[in-house]
Structure formats: structure tokens, C-alpha cells
Amino acid sequence: MLKYYNFNLKKYNAYRLSSVCAKAIFPENEEEIIQIYRNNPDKKIILLGNGNNIILSKEYYDALFIILNNCFDRVEINGTEIIAQSGCTMLHLSELALENSLSGFEVFYDIPSSVGGAVFMNAGASGEEIKNLVVKVRYFDLDDFQIKEITRVEIGFEYRNSFFQKNNNKLVLKTWFKLSEGKPEIIKAKMDDIKQKRWAKQPREFPNCGSVFKRPSERFVGPMIDELGLKGFTIGGAQISQKHSGFIVNINNATGKDILSIIKKVQKQVKKKYGVDLEVEQRII
Known part of the structure; x- marks a missing residue:
């Protein structure tokens, strides 16, 4: 678990805004995340994934930032099921799916979002949404400091919204996704086509x-x-x-x-x- 003081968040938000926080911590597992919250009961804590869908409105935050990118990002693959920690990027997950001939993540390829961020906001593109692939989510409940699980139906996904946006005291830790078997060449062709179109328009x-x-x-x-x-x-x-x-x-x-x-x-x-x-x-x- 790495810790930094007066840490510049410029590399950790997609707008590349130069904002400094009083303290930043990079945890590697669930136990460390829980420990951070237990050890800082009176400190303002902000959880940051890949920083893709946020606007840092201040140049200085007297707060502790928990940064999941590049640390809390382990992935398991069991058949057509992929289980990913929240800090894993959708780009990496899409590439892993391709390597294992699994289809479903193609539309999320080249989207600079973390798994946690994608689930939090029900990310979508080209008429598809992340909710269609989610089986269940493991989360940390700050109300009672318990780790719990919730199914896709219970999450109540909506357009760019979810249970987790409505309850900021519930932190996404890990998500189970269900994909389908596919041919690598077809999956790769779709990913390349999506990337080309995005770069042309965006x-x-x-x-x-x-x-x-x-x-x-x-x-x-x-x-x-x-x-x-x-x-x-x-x-x-x-x-x-x-x-x-x-x-x-x-x-x-x-x-x-x-x-x-x-x-x-x-x-x-x-x-x-x-x-x-x-x-x-x-x-x-």
C-alpha cells in the first residue's frame, strides 16, 4: 500500500487537471481499503478509479484520495465469466476477453474507464450498456463496514445511473461479468472498427x-x-x-x-x- 503526501492528481484524471490532494493512497486489496476507512474516521475520503468521468473542481483538496488505478486491478477468468476488481480498466478487460475468445466487451474497448467507474455510472456506447453484462457486484458498505454482494436486478441500473450513484456510501470492489464465446478474428475486427470510428469523431x-x-x-x-x-x-x-x-x-x-x-x-x-x-x-x- 503506497502513500503520498501533497500528491498531484494530474496523471490520474482524464482532463489532466493539475489538482493536489493532501494525501493519496494506492491499496492493493479489499482489506487495505477497509483499513484506510477505519484509520481515518474524521477525514474526507475520495475514491478514484481511472479518473475518466470526473471534474476536479479545486486546485487543492484537504482530503485523502484512494486511487485504485494500476493497483487494485486483478482479474479472474472462469469459462465465460470474468471477475474484475474495480481498478481494472475497461481497455485491459476488453483485451483479456479477446485473448480468451470472449465476446461482449468490444464496445467498451478504448473507453478510458475503470470497471468501478463503468458500473457506477452504467457506462454505455453504441446502444449497449455495461448492465447487460453484469451478474453481480461485491461492494463495501460504509454504513456498517461490511462487505456485501448485490445482483444486477437489485442494482437497478438506469441510463447513466445505478444503485451506487444513488448511494455514495457503497463502494464497488469487484464485479462479475457474463460474456459469450466468440471467434477472435470477429471480436478483433469489431474492436478495431469501434476504435477507428471513435478516433474519427471524437x-x-x-x-x-x-x-x-x-x-x-x-x-x-x-x-x-x-x-x-x-x-x-x-x-x-x-x-x-x-x-x-x-x-x-x-x-x-x-x-x-x-x-x-x-x-x-x-x-x-x-x-x-x-x-x-x-x-x-x-x-x-
Whole structure:
């Protein structure tokens, strides 16, 4: 279990925002995570996976960050079932599935999310959602300091939402996924096609956290922003992507405040012109 003080989180959030926390700990197993919470009852603790769907709104956090990326990431494969700790990335999981001729994770290939983050928000792409592959989840309940398990049905997945978003005191530790047998060449071809299409449409050349807003029922977000003339709009080092208006990118040492300022402007103008309330998909910390 590695510990650091006055730790810069820049490498651990997809926007590459330079935010410092008072203390950061990298646990390797469930026992160490429980120990951290027991030893710090009065300390603000923030759990961080791959940092892909978060906005660090402060430049300094007087808090303890538990970082799961590159440490709490073990994977087991039993037939068509894959069991993964929360710090494992969906990229790595997709590659492991391919190596074992298992189909189901193709659409999540090249999505820079951790398993915990994907389950937390019910990640999805191309009409598919992570909920369709989940069997059950093992989690740590901060209310009574017990480790529990919950089935997919009990989780109550919704569009970009889950039991865990509604209960921030329940921490995803491990997830069981059920895949299906497939031909490696077909799985690989689908993964390559998905990656190519994403790189063609999305601003992968700049740090970003994917789609900023949840898709409203009325209209697509990108076209509304385009029609408002906001494509390329910049505040500080943050910019509405010139490649895809549904993304905000860090073009020059952006801060969380820069990103939040753009979000507020877009929400205000979209509400004024279209009467649509845009809900932020990313988690603001």
C-alpha cells in the first residue's frame, strides 16, 4: 500500500487537471481499503478509479484520495465469466476477453474507464450498456463496514445511473461479468472498427472525459451547441471541442473552474433557446 503526501492528481484524471490532494493512497486489496476507512474516521475520503468521468473542481483538496488505478486491478477468468476488481480498466478487460475468445466487451474497448467507474455510472456506447453484462457486484458498505454482494436486478441500473450513484456510501470492489464465446478474428475486427470510428469523431488529441452532458429526450446535445455558435468557445485553457461539440477539451492547462464555467454557459444558453435542461454526465468533485 503506497502513500503520498501533497500528491498531484494530474496523471490520474482524464482532463489532466493539475489538482493536489493532501494525501493519496494506492491499496492493493479489499482489506487495505477497509483499513484506510477505519484509520481515518474524521477525514474526507475520495475514491478514484481511472479518473475518466470526473471534474476536479479545486486546485487543492484537504482530503485523502484512494486511487485504485494500476493497483487494485486483478482479474479472474472462469469459462465465460470474468471477475474484475474495480481498478481494472475497461481497455485491459476488453483485451483479456479477446485473448480468451470472449465476446461482449468490444464496445467498451478504448473507453478510458475503470470497471468501478463503468458500473457506477452504467457506462454505455453504441446502444449497449455495461448492465447487460453484469451478474453481480461485491461492494463495501460504509454504513456498517461490511462487505456485501448485490445482483444486477437489485442494482437497478438506469441510463447513466445505478444503485451506487444513488448511494455514495457503497463502494464497488469487484464485479462479475457474463460474456459469450466468440471467434477472435470477429471480436478483433469489431474492436478495431469501434476504435477507428471513435478516433474519427471524437477529440482524442486533447485530454477530455467524453460526453459532458446526458442525452436529453428532446434533441441531441451537439447540434444544439453548434446552432448556438459555441463550437470552439474557450474559457481559460478549456474549450468546447471543434471536432465534437458534446466534448470539452483541455487545450492549455485548463482548470476545473474553466470547465465548469463553460458547462454553466452552455446550460444557460440551451435552456434559453430550446427550453432544455442539460444534465451533466460527469461527476464534479
